[in-house]
Amino acid sequence: MHDPTLIAGRTALVTGASTGIGAEFARQLAARGAHLILVARSLDKLDALAADLRAKHQLDVFTMQLDLSTPNASARLFQRVSDLGRSVDFLVNNAGFSSLGPTAELDPDQVPGIVNLNVEVIMENTVRALPPMIARGGGVIINIAGTGAFQPGPYMAARTASAAFILSFTQAVHAENTDRGVRVFALCPGPTATPMTSGQTSPLGKMRTPDQVVATALKALGNRKASVVDGRLNNLVARIGSRLPEPLVLAMATRIMKRTTAAH
Numbered sequence: 366m367h368d369p370t371l372i373a374g375r376t377a378l379v380t381g382a383s384t385g386i387g388a389e390f391a392r393q394l395a396a397r398g399a400h401l402i403l404v405a406r407s408l409d410k411l412d413a414l415a416a417d418l419r420a421k422h423q424l425d426v427f428t429m430q431l432d433l434s435t436p437n438a439s440a441r442l443f444q445r446v447s448d449l450g451r452s453v454d455f456l457v458n459n460a461g462f463s464s465l466g467p468t469a470e471l472d473p474d475q476v477p478g479i480v481n482l483n484v485e486v487i488m489e490n491t492v493r494a495l496p497p498m499i500a501r502g503g504g505v506i507i508n509i510a511g512t513g514a515f516q517p518g519p520y521m522a523a524r525t526a527s528a529a530f531i532l533s534f535t536q537a538v539h540a541e542n543t544d545r546g547v548r549v550f551a552l553c554p555g556p557t558a559t560p561m562t563s564g565q566t567s568p569l570g571k572m573r574t575p576d577q578v579v580a581t582a583l584k585a586l587g588n589r590k591a592s593v594v595d596g597r598l599n600n601l602v603a604r605i606g607s608r609l610p611e612p613l614v615l616a617m618a619t620r621i622m623k624r625t626t627a628a629h
């Protein structure tokens with residue numbers, strides 16, 4: 366059974382690696398000696414990051430331009446990984462979409478793509494990566510949910526609902542695999558300063574940074590938790606939010622999100 370904290374020499378696949386938390390996963394995993402497969406739509410950004418990491422760490426870094434919101438994206442992704450002759454030891458399902466504003470104003474034609482990216486691809490990548498990891502006696506799967514998973518988020522309903530799905534799915538997969546050598550957990554960042562939150566403020570004060578979020582995730586490799594919330598304050602809010610009465614949670618969340626949406 367592999368030790369999940371031993372990263373050097375393993376191959377890590379990071380989706381949404383062109384910016385923000387995903388790019389920081391790439392940097393911190395490379396600093397620990399992982400070979401990388403980086404996926405996003407912006408190939409120029411991926412290639413620039415890859416060149417930097419290869420020069421700094423002398424690792425194999427592959428880049429793949431892929432729109433994960435399109436049908437069969439996970440199948441195409443794993444086919445390309447197999448064409449490289451690589452197996453995925455460490456999977457970070459990080460790519461995600463978030464929109465701010467009333468659900469009534471969402472473009473209905475965008476909905477299937479949101480569900481593909483935020484839900485289906487994460488689930489399908491997990492299902493594709495798991496059997497070979499189990500067969501090899503180890504591996505790591507980190508699925509990015511968010512503190513929105515712990516309570517509904519008016520004005521970002523699609524994002525928080527998908528985070529809740531990913532949290533629940535990942536907790537269950539974690540439980541199925543605790544004795545099979547594969548470390549599976551959901552990472553739940555709160556408001557974090559990335560291009561996704563550009564121009565927004567955090568209702569909790571200062572935003573967390575991608576390097577803090579990734580450090581939290583890598584530290585959690587050594588424990589046995591099914592979900593990990595980044596930051597002490599985010600932990601507190603997530604725990605309290607899931608225990609308060611529904612009308613109170615909804616009223617508070619609506620007020621906070623209306624302010625955030627207006628500021629945006």
Ligand SMILES: NC(=O)c1ccc[n+]([C@@H]2O[C@H](COP(=O)([O-])OP(=O)(O)OC[C@H]3O[C@@H](n4cnc5c(N)ncnc54)[C@H](OP(=O)(O)O)[C@@H]3O)[C@@H](O)[C@H]2O)c1
Pocket residue numbers: 380381382383384385386387404405406407408431432433434435459460461462463482509510511512553554555556557558559560561562
């Ligand atoms: N920042 C926060 O406050 C926060 C809080 C909770 C959870 N999260 C979650 O953390 C994850 C990372 O977010 P972030 O804050 O780092 O945002 P970000 O900087 O906007 O990064 C999102 C990444 O996903 C990629 N991506 C988006 N759509 C894609 C698509 N259709 N196909 C392939 N790649 C796609 C983007 O690359 P391209 O545009 O190049 O494709 C980018 O690399 C997301 O799942 C997000 O929901 C973030």
